[in-house]
Structure formats: structure tokens, C-alpha cells
Amino acid sequence: MRQLLYFILLFPILAFAALEIEVTQGIEAKAPIAIVPFQGDDQVARTITDIIDADLIRSGEFELLATRNMAQKPGVPQEVDLDYWRRLKMDAVVVGNVTREGDDKYKVDFYVFDVYKATEDKAPILSRSYTVSERQLRSLSHHISDEVYESLTGHPGAFNTRIAYVNTKWNRKGQLDEYRLEVADSDGYNAQPILVSPEPIMSPTWSPDGREVAYVSFEDHRAQVFIANVASGKRRLVSKEPGINGAPAWSPDGHRLALVLSHETVPKIYVLDLRNNKLEKLTDGWSMDTEPRWSPDGRFLYYTSNRGGMPQIYRVDASNKKVQRITYEGDYNARATPTSDGKQLIMIHRDRDRYHIAVQDLASKQLYILTETAFDQSPSLAPNDRMVIYSTVDGDQRILSAVSLDGRVKLKIPTPDGDVQDPAWSPFMSS
Secondary structure: OHHHHHHHHOOOOOEOOOOOOEEEEOOOOOEEEEEOOOEEOHHHHHHHHHHHHHHHHHOOOEEEOOHHHOOOOOOOHHHOOHHHHHHOOOOEEEEEEEEEOOOOEEEEEEEEEEOOOOOOOOOOOEEEEEEEEHHHHHHHHHHHHHHHHHHHHOOOOOOOOEEEEEEEEEOOOOOEEEEEEEEEEOOOOOOEEEEEEOOOEEEEEEOOOOOEEEEEEOHHHOOEEEEEEOOOOOEEEEEOOOOOEEEEEEOOOOOEEEEEEOOOOOOEEEEEEOOOOEEEEOOOOOOOEEEEEEOOOOOEEEEEEOOOOOOEEEEEEOOOOOEEEOOOOOOOEEEEEEOOOOOEEEEEEEEOOEEEEEEEEOOOOOEEEOOOOOEOEEEEEOOOOOEEEEEEEEOOEEEEEEEEOOOOOEEEEOOOOOEEEEEEEOOOOOO
């Protein structure tokens, strides 16, 4: 039963800690930009600037000018000397200022200039002003990074998002004795435990509105599926069928939860309607079907099955239960996740006994390997489709890494104090 369960959940327990992100590969021609230290309240302004710097650096797409090389440090548009930034060969410059308003309020203004397109009237391409409480400053900083990123690339940023994961704790004898389901900001800060248990926790997955996380827990020494509210920690049990209860996946409308259950036969794909608790079986036969993921329009469920002899990606039409095989290249493809436009699939692909993150174009059927490490697992796609976070092996340790969807940007995320299971990237979060 344990071996069968590991096939269903597919991936072993891994590790996670505070993120110290290292860009190991960026695009060849990074855009040179300047993030001028924000002016005003020194400590708050410095923190905001540092967060924006770190966010944009880990995108792998920008080369930031060091503060020590800035002879000018404007805080408002009127102080921006475009000729100065052109001489430094900057493509863009970001300036801002922070004003304390009352005991717990801060006003943050920032401006983004395209150095070569800006005219001498110094009109920025982006100008924003926010007033927030002190506890909202970190989230606002990530939101500013998102807006700067989108203004310069044309793509939404995903810095103001969160990651769910399972943090495992080891005792002095080297034995696993605690599992913690945690949620943290995309840069690893503000980690909050949702569940602490001596039994395994697996497969966290976010609701479309980012308010809840569904997961598998082995409390009472059996697999059960719970849904927890991220803010309050309150949870409800949604599946405790005999046998396997695994791999939950939210439908795009948030009303249904795809599950892997084995109470009738071998593991199959089911859909639970959360509004009325009605359960519908979608796949049949004697193959083992697992790891469902919805298409963006809610029409299909992509899943892993061994019905052809080895694990491959299939999809089932949720309305008529018609099944279609999707992957053919190689003898192992698993854990598919479609991009938000439904045109590509992220997956695990085995190549010469090495497991990599890969992407397949659904129209052309072309498959591209994105990673080079040997045992890459648990891919989770950012809501802007720009990056995939996954787990991999670094020496004798399992860490988190990330790769861009085109394979040009790679990040290493060392985790010195633990192991992680199934990192799951949240949807876009409200500011």
C-alpha cells in the first residue's frame, strides 16, 4: 500500500527554509536599470528599496546599478536628470519617497522613467501613490516590484504572491518527527504554519482566490483531504474515503475539487462538488490515474496514468469523460500543469534516467527540457507563467530552484535547515 501511495503522490518528502535566492543563470542581455534608494523615512525607505532590488534581481532580467555608483539620488520627478542616467547607459530609473502619516501610516510615492523614451518634461511611464499601515509595507513593496516589472517588460509581476510547502523537521537521531504545512511570501518571509503534525502532510494546492489551501494529511494514520483557510487556519475535512485520498486540485471557478481516490477500484480521478458534496468518477479501467490538474477553462483535467504501460500525461473531458493521450516523447512524463493560456504544459520528463522540468507546446507537440539537474520534482507554475518553482538535489541536500518558462533564467534557493515537499505557488494576491 505504501508503494502504491508513493506512485499516486509520486514524489518523496523534501526540504524548505528561509529563502536566500541566488541567480545562477540570467538572460544574456539583462536590461540595465537603476533603483534609486527611496527618500524620506530612512529605515522604512531602505527596507522598501531593498525588497524591490531583491525582487527584480531574482527575475534574472535586469542588471541593477549599484547604489555606490549613483552620484544623483532623486526622490521626485523634478529632480530626475535624464541626461545623467543616459550617460550611465541606463534603460530605466525608478525613484520614490516615503512619508510618515500618523502613528501607523506611511505614504509611498514612486515613479518609473524610460530613460530614452522620456521627454524633457520628465513624464514618467508609471506614477503611483499608496498609503498603507506598517504591517502592509512588505506586501506593498512586492506590489511596487510587480508594477515596475510590468511597466518595463509588459508582463505582470508575481512578486506579491505566496508559496505553500511542507517543512519537515528531524530529531537528533536523524529521524523525521514533525511535518509543518506552511505558507510564506514569495521571497520566503512571513512564514506561517497552517498545520503541525507528526504524520506526513502532502500535496498543498491553492484555491483560485488565494484564500484557502487544500492538502493531504495522514492524521489518524490514513490519508485524508482537508481545506484550510490561510488567514484563520480553520479547516474542514472534505474527503476520507477508504484507501487513498490524494492529489487535490481546484477547478478554476473554485466550486469543485479534483481528487485521486481508490475506494472503488485502483486509484482513479474523481471530482467533488464542494457546494453539495456530490462525487463524480471521471476515469475508468485498471490503470492507476493520478495528479489531476484543470485546464484554464475548466473543460479538461490533465493527469498522469500508466494505462499505456509507463507514466504519461492524458486528459479527460469533464463533460463526456472522453480520454486523450497528450505526451509521447520518452517513457516517463508526469505531473502536468497547463499555462494560463492553455497552450503549454509544464511537467516532469525523464531523459536517460534523469528527471527534469520540461514544457510541451500542445499545438506543435514539441517538448523542451528546461533544467539540467538530475532529479527535479514538484513543479509549480507562477501565476504570470514566467517562472516554475521546483525541488531538486544539490549535493546531499534537496533544495528549491526556479526556472523561467523559456529556460533562460535559473535560480537556486538553498534551504539549510530542512526538507520541503511540493512547493505550490499561489495565484495573484490582492494588495
